[in-house]
Amino acid sequence: MNHYTKLAWCLKREIFNFTKKVCKGIARPEEKLVNGLLYGIAESGSCHLSKIGRALKEKINLKKTIERLSRGLQDFSANEQQKLLDNYMEIVKSHVDKRTVFVIDDSDVTKPYSKKMECLEIVHDGSTGKLEKGYWTTEIAALTAESKSPLPIYDRVYSASEKDFVSKTEESLKGLRYLTKTFGNIGIRALDRGYDALAYFEYFIKNKEAFVIRATQKRDVCYKEKTQNILKVANQFKGKYRIDFKDKKGKFIYCKIAVVPVSLPKYPKIILNMIVVYGFGKTPMMLITNVKADDKRLADTITKVYLMRWRIEEYFRFKKQQYNWEDFRVRSLNSIRTLYRVLSLLSGLIGLLSEKRSESLFVMELISVSMRIYRPKPEKTKRKFLHYAIGDAFFFLLRRCSVGIQSFFAIPEPSLQLSFFSV
Secondary structure, eight states, X not given: OHHHHHHHHHHHHHHHHHHHHHTTTSOHHHHHHHHHHHHHHHHHSSOOHHHHHHHHTOSSOHHHHHHHHHHHHHHOOHHHHHHHHHHHHHHHGGGOOTTOEXXXXXEEEEOTTOSSSTTOEEEEOTTTOOEEEEEEEEEEEEEOTTTOOEEEEEEEEEOTTSTTOOOHHHHHHHHHHHHHHHHTTOSEEEEOGGGOSHHHHHHHHHHTOEEEEEOOTTOEEEETTEEEEHHHHHTTOOOSEEEEEEOTTSOEEXXXXXXXEEEETTEEEEEEEEEEEEXXXXXXXXXXXXXXXXXXXXXXXXXXXHHTTHHHHHHHHHHHHHSOGGGOXXXXXXXXXXXXXXHHHHHXXXXXXXXXXXXXXXXXXXXXXXXXXXXXXXXXXXXXXXXXXXXXXXXXXXXXXXXXXGGGTSOOOOOOTTOSSOO
């Protein structure tokens, strides 16, 4: 138990120091709010304010704690939310280089039984395939070069019912502009079929950013100076290169890949490469990229880059399952955005700790405390998604604490020991 007590104190110190970094330039009441939310979500495993309030273990009435948290979320301004993200980016920059894969994707937050939440809109529930009330989210995550851990880069909750809403494309472009502003054109962007639109091709070409976009079967391309359907062009090639992949169950997938030079009908002089991949389904997977190469390495690299995009799906699932994100009970859209930003920061902290898995004794102890049933093989340890393990360790250690994290903000009373005068 003494070992757990010491480890829990080190974990509290880690959360406190992280809060200090991301809240630089923010007023102290808001800093205490962010610190309390980070600790409360980690300890309770929930985004429900009553559970967060219980996790803080404050010496005041629980109702007052919940009211303070609710009021703080409501009053947290958009500029302060942006300041949190900018400060966090200063921490993340050391983990981003030219090998980094930036994954961009949309998700949803469904609240089917809610009636009074601000700007509720009908969204497509990706889990059930049904239309439900809720909100859309746009996220960008950077996959680190070594362990491929997803580090959140940008997040935004929005609704089509907002007054200043333009389109989903514009919301995604806001995230891409922030990515360009923060990191320039380093790394490569990986996007799914939902981003097969001219606006994204134009953005990446204009800013000279490397990209991989999975094309839909409806896309037209220019091949041999003729505009043709992309699937019709892909079917003309059966694959020049062979690459073998292994799925999660250890089963080998034998793929044949072809590289075809194409262009967009609107920009016929800008040559792109279409990577045609056979082996993942009845119809070939068609990837469009502006990365240039003439040998097998291009086919291998681009296919692997796109398959890494699944990491953000694991990241979405982690936030929804580990911290029960869709169970939040705040009503205003600003409160929802603030709570989601704090949840992203907590996920970022876990991702940063996961990146230190082989060099930090503290992280090794966290993984050991989580008591995984199936431990990864040594050769796969660097690529294992450890967010669940570290998140479980947070919950396991912090719930055993008799006090919360508010003591780190308390001003210590002066000691009377060895004092000849009263204070």
